[in-house]
Amino acid sequence: MARVVVDVMLKPEILDPQGQAVQRALPRLGFEGVSDVRQGKRFELEVDGPVDDAALTRIRELAESFLANTVIEDFTVKVEDEKVEAGK
Amino acid sequence: MARVVVDVMLKPEILDPQGQAVQRALPRLGFEGVSDVRQGKRFELEVDGPVDDAALTRIRELAESFLANTVIEDFTVKVEDEKVEAGK
Numbered sequence: 001m002a003r004v005v006v007d008v009m010l011k012p013e014i015l016d017p018q019g020q021a022v023q024r025a026l027p028r029l030g031f032e033g034v035s036d037v038r039q040g041k042r043f044e045l046e047v048d049g050p051v052d053d054a055a056l057t058r059i060r061e062l063a064e065s066f067l068a069n070t071v072i073e074d075f076t077v078k079v080e081d082e083k084v085e086a087g088k
Numbered sequence: 089m090a091r092v093v094v095d096v097m098l099k100p101e102i103l104d105p106q107g108q109a110v111q112r113a114l115p116r117l118g119f120e121g122v123s124d125v126r127q128g129k130r131f132e133l134e135v136d137g138p139v140d141d142a143a144l145t146r147i148r149e150l151a152e153s154f155l156a157n158t159v160i161e162d163f164t165v166k167v168e169d170e171k172v173e174a175g176k
Binding site: 001007009019022025026029031033034035036037038039040041042043044045046047048049055058061062065066067 | 089095097107110113114117119121122123124125126127128129130131132133134135136137143146150153154155
C-alpha cells in the first residue's frame with residue numbers, strides 16, 4: 001500500500017483566472033510579495049501492492065488519459081515520502 | 089524569487105465525492121489496484137525575495153485564512169525543490 005500523488009497544473013502558457021484572482025486579492029488582504037499564483041489539482045491515489053516501475057508507468061498512463069487534459073495541462077507523478085512543512 | 093506550494097486536501101474524515109467518482113471509474117477504464125482517491129487543490133505561489141522562516145509563517149497564515157477552509161480541509165506548505173517523477 002503506497003500513496004502516489006498526481007499533480008495537475010495548467011500549462012504555463014495557459015491563462016489561469018482562478019490563480020490570478022487569488023494573486024490579485026492578496027495585497028488587499030495584507031499579503032504583499034507574491035508575484036504569481038497558479039491553481040491546480042492534486043490527486044492522492046492509494047495504490048495496492050508495491051509501486052514499482054510497472055505500476056508507475058500504469059499510473060502515468062492513467063494520469064495522462066483521465067486525470068489531466070494534456071492539451072492544456074501538465075502533470076507530475078510522484079511517490080509520496082515525507083512532507084517538508086506540515087500545516088494543521 | 090522562490091516557489092512555495094500550498095496543498096489543500098479535504099480532511100480524512102470528510103467525504104470526497106470527486107475522489108470517489110474517480111476511484112470508481114478506474115476499474116471500468118482498465119486500471120485496477122487503486123483502493124482510494126482523494127482530490128484536492130494545489131496552489132503554486134511565486135514569492136519575491138528569500139523564503140525564510142518569517143516568509144513561511146506569513147504564507148501559512150495566508151493559506152490558513154484564504155486558501156483552505158480549515159473546518160473541512162488540511163493544508164501543507166512546502167518550498168518546492170525537485171520533482172521526483174516528471175510527467176510531460
